[in-house]
Amino acid sequence: MDGFIIVFMQYEENYTFLISLQKLDIKIDAVKDRLANLPGEIEELKNRIESLKKELESLDNLLKDKELKLREKNSEYREKQEKLALYKKQLLDIKNNDEYRAMLHQIENQKKIIEKVEEEIILMEEELEEFRESLPERKKAIETEIQAVESEKDKLLGMDSVLKKDISVLLEERHKIEERIKVSVLKKYERLRAKGYREVLVPIKKIMGNEGEEYVCSACNSTIPLEISLKVREGESFVRCENCGRYLYYEFENEEVK
Ligand SMILES: [Zn+2]
Structure with a gap:
């Protein structure tokens, strides 16, 4: 003073x-402003934590989704193979030349379709593998951030009583000066x-x-x-x-x- x-x-x-x-009043105003903003700041941190937790969940869901899509692609591959086998079998029974050529053409087409599905499967497997490998690190990064935000939130929760105490100290000081004016x-x-x-x-x-x-x-x-x-x-x-x-x-x- x-x-x-x-x-x-x-x-x-x-x-x-x-x-x-x-000068004291300006200090008191600042502390009061800080106190008034506290609930909003805490709310913001809570929301951040919620959205990080959702992000964490979505990583697991994404993995399941990729695994499911790969399984579906594999069963599509088997269906296409079965169809090819069926065409080949049907070919043996065809007596008419035109029909025979048409079936050969269909078999060639089916083989191309199967090749394409095979390529898709390889890509999907690679992608899934990469995703699986990167998953622990990505989860860890989000978990670390959650911890940091949690501790920031706890700090703010404890701030309320600190700020109130600050205000009462400042008000006491203010009172002493006020008396002299x-x-x-x-x-x-x-x-x-x-x-x-x-x-x-x-x-x-x-x-x-x-x-x-x-x-x-x-x-x-x-x-x-x-x-x-x-x-x-x-x-x-x-x-x-x-x-x-x-x-x-x-x-x-x-x-x-x-
Ligand atoms: Zn002026």
């Missing part, structure tokens, strides 16, 4: 404490905060503009006229940015450190 206070010694004490108070000063701040300003007091920042060094409001980036930036740097409290209406301060210590 003392760190903040030294930085703003140039300002009247109330203003200095108010700036410290706001005049009520009228505090009200000015609370009023703007209630309007939705997360930052009511903002530092002015030095930049290199077209005409040399100039000061801008760090919230809205508009240029602060020279006389206003002088007032702020001389330690005048509650000087407002003409553009966004926030109160301006100057971080003296930063400049000395540089």
Whole structure:
């Protein structure tokens, strides 16, 4: 806490404490945001785990599917062979020349069909073999990812109480500072905060503009006229940015450190 206070010694004490108070409020807001986002983040991780588990299942199903298709292809092969045997047998009984030639032609066709099925079977067997070999590694990769996501999820589940504790510590600290600020000063701040300003007091920042060094409001980036930036740097409290209406301060210590 003392760190903040030294930085703003140039300002009247109330203003200095108010700036410290706001720094705490911004911290508290951030922790509250984190806390509010937690259930959504946990839900997202749960969904991720579910989809990884499905992916794992689908690998086994894919294997079964490939095995089934190969069995079907093999029985197709046997049927085609049986048909070929039948044609050959029928050939022996044919007396007519034209019919004989037609049957020979059909036999040739059947042989080509069988060749094609054989080629398909070889391809399918190779593919199945590759798939089987790659399966343990693929499963392992998914299982490892599931474990990682699980532990991330557990971490977030434990975070809830940690964040709540952080907030209560920060609120206690806030209360101590609040007590040291005049009520009228505090009200000015609370009023703007209630309007939705997360930052009511903002530092002015030095930049290199077209005409040399100039000061801008760090919230809205508009240029602060020279006389206003002088007032702020001389330690005048509650000087407002003409553009966004926030109160301006100057971080003296930063400049000395540089
Ligand atoms: Zn501004």
